[in-house]
Amino acid sequence: MLEGWDDEQLLAALGEAVKAREAVPEWFVETGKNAYAWHNIDAELAQLTYDSQADAGQMAVARSETASIRALTFTSAHLSIELEVADGSLLGQVVPPQPGTLETHTRSGMTTSPVDEAGFFALEPIPASPFLLRFRATDGASVMTGWITL
Amino acid sequence: MGLKASRPSLAGYDDSATAALISRAAASDHGAWDELVERYAPLVWSICMGFRLGHRDVEDVAQNVWLLLAEQLGRLPEPAELPGWLARTTRRECRRVVTSAGGPDTVIGEEIVMAERNAVLRAAFAQLPPRCQSLIGMLTSDPPCSYAEISTTLGIPVESIAPQRACCLERMRGSMALLGLAEAGANPPGGGPGA
Numbered sequence: 001m002l003e004g005w006d007d008e009q010l011l012a013a014l015g016e017a018v019k020a021r022e023a024v025p026e027w028f029v030e031t032g033k034n035a036y037a038w039h040n041i042d043a044e045l046a047q048l049t050y051d052s053q054a055d056a057g058q059m060a061v062a063r064s065e066t067a068s069i070r071a072l073t074f075t076s077a078h079l080s081i082e083l084e085v086a087d088g089s090l091l092g093q094v095v096p097p098q099p100g101t102l103e104t105h106t107r108s109g110m111t112t113s114p115v116d117e118a119g120f121f122a123l124e125p126i127p128a129s130p131f132l133l134r135f136r137a138t139d140g141a142s143v144m145t146g147w148i149t150l
Numbered sequence: 151m152g153l154k155a156s157r158p159s160l161a162g163y164d165d166s167a168t169a170a171l172i173s174r175a176a177a178s179d180h181g182a183w184d185e186l187v188e189r190y191a192p193l194v195w196s197i198c199m200g201f202r203l204g205h206r207d208v209e210d211v212a213q214n215v216w217l218l219l220a221e222q223l224g225r226l227p228e229p230a231e232l233p234g235w236l237a238r239t240t241r242r243e244c245r246r247v248v249t250s251a252g253g254p255d256t257v258i259g260e261e262i263v264m265a266e267r268n269a270v271l272r273a274a275f276a277q278l279p280p281r282c283q284s285l286i287g288m289l290t291s292d293p294p295c296s297y298a299e300i301s302t303t304l305g306i307p308v309e310s311i312a313p314q315r316a317c318c319l320e321r322m323r324g325s326m327a328l329l330g331l332a333e334a335g336a337n338p339p340g341g342g343p344g345a
Binding site: 005007010011012013014015016017018019020021023024027028029031032033034035036037038039040041045048051054130132146147149 | 175176178180183184187188191192194195196206208209210212213214215216217218219220221223246264265267268269271272275286289290291292315316319322323
């Protein structure tokens, strides 16, 4: 316990602590600080529940015919957002199908796209990574993904 | 409320306790959030390094770990367990971006205890008066500065360095006790029982 630390041990421990902090680059700390922008946001955070690339990696088999399409699924308690990357565009579907607006957040700002009655949306060109999607349903519900890097 | 936040208020130091920082950050105090990040970024960083992730993956993990924390701030099951929550979340995010199977062999409990200990040590150091910070900073630099060097740089006689060092370290012990190092289950470095 604390009483057991002599001066040398305390100095050594502090030296270690300072080194551990100095090893962390400033951009990394800034990334954390910037995340506060999402604090109190009125949206449900959807978790990444499927990633074709991760699954393919775990198979440890190179299958070139399936490598060109990347599929991702984000799931929240109330709805899912399915994404498919192909031919320079990002196609998506909100499940269960419903209309609304899709916000695409990137480092440089935010753009919006319509989501049709069938829950479909298309982003072209593919947003610069990393990006984050937020779906605002017409009925008022709001769900966002984590940061996506393609 | 967490254990640390429920301890009696002593000279305002308990404001630096993790649970108090979480409450303040949840109540839209941006400064408290920044301090939380400063405090625990080394924990998140060291776990990413353990997975040997590249720059892009580290950035990806960091963004999502802090996004999750920002989103869940007001709903963490036990604010005092933030280091554990961060470590678990970081490891999960690291595994997500690592395409090959496996991960580091480090024991997660050790990471958390070390991160908590280091955070308290840095916080206690930050509370020292500037003259103590200069002196202790020189004494802990790697390689350590000689007394002659310290004397020249700080303008204090060589013979008063040892007493000042003892005085500054005593102050640090006081701050650390208030910051709750004992609760972090810390053992002295080097494994010896000490005095």
